[in-house]
Amino acid sequence: MLRALPCALIALLTGSVSAAEITTIPDAAVKQAIALRDQALKDGQAYALLESLTTEVGPRLAGGVNDEKARNWAIAQFKQLGFDKVWSEPVTFPKWVRRSESASLVAPFPQPLAVTALGYSPATPKGGVTAPIVMFNSLDALKAAKRDDVKGKIVFVSARMKPHRDGHDYGIGSPIRSRGPAIAAELGAAAYVLRSAGTDSHRLPHTGVTQWKEGGPRIPAAAVSNPDADLIEAALRRGSVQLKLQLDCGIEGDYTGANVIGEITGSEKPDEVVIMGGHLDSWDLGTGAIDDGAGVSIGMAAGALIGHLPQAPRRSIRVVAFANEEAGLYGGKAYAAAHKQEVSKHVLGSESDFGSDRIWRLSASVKPESLPAIDKMMQVLAPLGVERGMGAGNGGPDLSPIHAEGMAALSLTNDGTRYFDYHHTADDTLDKVDPEQLAQNVAVYVSWAYMAAQADGDFGSAPGAFKQNGDDD
Ligand SMILES: [Zn+2]
Incomplete structure (x- = not known):
C-alpha cells in the first residue's frame, strides 16, 4: 500500500487519471457484503464440506x-x-506412487527412524541403500561441497524451521526438500535425506515434492521426522553414522485428472469472473484437511452464499478445485494455459492454500486506480482482524500462473504459526481445523x-499487467 498509494495520488494530482477511472464499490454492495460476512460467521457450510x-x-x-473420487x-x-455451471478441464502429469518406505541407523547403533519418501x-x-551419512546445515553448504566428500554417501541436510505467523521459515525448508536432492545427485550421492520441513517435534515426517533437472541424475530422496533428525545429529557427534534407506516408490506413466470448476453466473457481466478456490489434491499421509481441503471448502461455501442471494451478482463468481498442486502446480499451470486469452476478464482472484486459521493480512496486486475499492474492502474486513499488507499478493500458488499472465490478485494470509506442525504429515486431519476460524x-x-x-470499474487485469511481481510469495 505504501508503495502503490502514492502512485494513485500522483496520478490523480497530475491529472493523468480522471475520477471516472477510479474503481469504487457501490454503497449497496458494501452493505450486502457486511450482511454476507456476518452470515458467513454463523454458517457451518465450509466445515460440513470439509x-x-x-x-x-x-x-x-x-x-x-x-x-477421480x-x-x-x-x-x-x-x-x-x-x-x-459446473465443468472439468483436463490436467495431465506424471503419476507418482508410494508403496513402502523405511529407514534405520545401522551404525554406530541400530535404531529405526520415522521416514517418508x-x-x-x-x-x-531391492535391499535398500546402506551408506555413511554426510551432513550439511544448509543448501548453500551442500552446493559448496566437493564431489569426493559426497560421492557414494547419503547426504543429510538438517535445518530446523521455527514457527512464525507468516510461515516464512518454509522459505528455508522448502528448497532443501525441492532442490536439495537434485544437487546431491549431481555430486554423486547415493541417496538424500532431509530433516523434515516442519516445526513440530513429533515422529511424523513431512513429505512433499522434489524437483529433478530434465535428463539429470535422480537418487532416492526422503525426509525424517524432527526427533529422528536430532538423533542423527547426536550420533554424528559421536563419530561416523551408517544409514539404511529402503524406498519402494516411483513414476508410473502419465495420468489425466482435471480442475473442477463451479460458477455462479453474473447478471450484468457474465463473462467477467471473480475467482477463488483451493487445490483438491493432497498428500497421502493424512486426509488433506488443512492442505488443502480447507481452501476448496472455503471457496465453495463463499460462492454458495453469494449464489443464494435473491439477486445474482453483476459479475460471475468462479470457484476452482485445482488438480495436482502438490507435485508442481500442474492444475494452476493448466488453468493459466487454458485461460490466458481471457486474462482481462479475470477481474480479481485469490486462492486459499495456507490452512484455515484466522486470516490476518490482505496484500493486493492491483492497479493504483482501484486502491479506493480495496480500501472499501478493508472497511468490511478490518472487523474480522484483517490488516492491510505492504507487499504485493500473487493470489496463492494455483492462481500465481494466471496472475503472472496479468490477473489482478489478492493474497490473504492465514495465521501460519501452527500450519507447519501438520503440513504434509499424517497429522493433517480434520481435528486440526477450528470451525470458528x-x-x-x-x-x-x-x-x-x-x-x-x-x-x-476493474482492478487492472490485462495481459502482462503484473509481470514485475514475478512469482514472489
Ligand atoms: Zn497446499
Missing part, C-alpha cells in the same frame, strides 16, 4: 485411487450448492469476492 471430503474421500494423492465429489457438491523420488535398489475465512472470502463482483 468433514465430508476428509471422511468420504480421504487422502487425495494426485493420480491416486481417490483422484474427489473430482466426482466436487462436481456433486458444486451442483448441490446451487452453482449453475519425497514425491517424484525413485525407489532404492474456518468460518472467519469464509467471511473474508465472501466479502471481497462479492464487492469485486459488484465494483464499478
Whole structure:
C-alpha cells in the first residue's frame, strides 16, 4: 500500500487519471457484503464440506485411487450448492506412487527412524541403500561441497524451521526438500535425506515434492521426522553414522485428472469472473484437511452464499478445485494455459492454500486506480482482524500462473504459526481445523469476492499487467 498509494495520488494530482477511472464499490454492495460476512460467521457450510471430503474421500494423492473420487465429489457438491455451471478441464502429469518406505541407523547403533519418501523420488535398489551419512546445515553448504566428500554417501541436510505467523521459515525448508536432492545427485550421492520441513517435534515426517533437472541424475530422496533428525545429529557427534534407506516408490506413466470448476453466473457481466478456490489434491499421509481441503471448502461455501442471494451478482463468481498442486502446480499451470486469452476478464482472484486459521493480512496486486475499492474492502474486513499488507499478493500458488499472465490478485494470509506442525504429515486431519476460524475465512472470502463482483470499474487485469511481481510469495 505504501508503495502503490502514492502512485494513485500522483496520478490523480497530475491529472493523468480522471475520477471516472477510479474503481469504487457501490454503497449497496458494501452493505450486502457486511450482511454476507456476518452470515458467513454463523454458517457451518465450509466445515460440513470439509468433514465430508476428509471422511468420504480421504487422502487425495494426485493420480491416486481417490483422484477421480474427489473430482466426482466436487462436481456433486458444486451442483448441490446451487452453482449453475459446473465443468472439468483436463490436467495431465506424471503419476507418482508410494508403496513402502523405511529407514534405520545401522551404525554406530541400530535404531529405526520415522521416514517418508519425497514425491517424484525413485525407489532404492531391492535391499535398500546402506551408506555413511554426510551432513550439511544448509543448501548453500551442500552446493559448496566437493564431489569426493559426497560421492557414494547419503547426504543429510538438517535445518530446523521455527514457527512464525507468516510461515516464512518454509522459505528455508522448502528448497532443501525441492532442490536439495537434485544437487546431491549431481555430486554423486547415493541417496538424500532431509530433516523434515516442519516445526513440530513429533515422529511424523513431512513429505512433499522434489524437483529433478530434465535428463539429470535422480537418487532416492526422503525426509525424517524432527526427533529422528536430532538423533542423527547426536550420533554424528559421536563419530561416523551408517544409514539404511529402503524406498519402494516411483513414476508410473502419465495420468489425466482435471480442475473442477463451479460458477455462479453474473447478471450484468457474465463473462467477467471473480475467482477463488483451493487445490483438491493432497498428500497421502493424512486426509488433506488443512492442505488443502480447507481452501476448496472455503471457496465453495463463499460462492454458495453469494449464489443464494435473491439477486445474482453483476459479475460471475468462479470457484476452482485445482488438480495436482502438490507435485508442481500442474492444475494452476493448466488453468493459466487454458485461460490466458481471457486474462482481462479475470477481474480479481485469490486462492486459499495456507490452512484455515484466522486470516490476518490482505496484500493486493492491483492497479493504483482501484486502491479506493480495496480500501472499501478493508472497511468490511478490518472487523474480522484483517490488516492491510505492504507487499504485493500473487493470489496463492494455483492462481500465481494466471496472475503472472496479468490477473489482478489478492493474497490473504492465514495465521501460519501452527500450519507447519501438520503440513504434509499424517497429522493433517480434520481435528486440526477450528470451525470458528474456518468460518472467519469464509467471511473474508465472501466479502471481497462479492464487492469485486459488484465494483464499478476493474482492478487492472490485462495481459502482462503484473509481470514485475514475478512469482514472489
Ligand atoms: Zn497446499
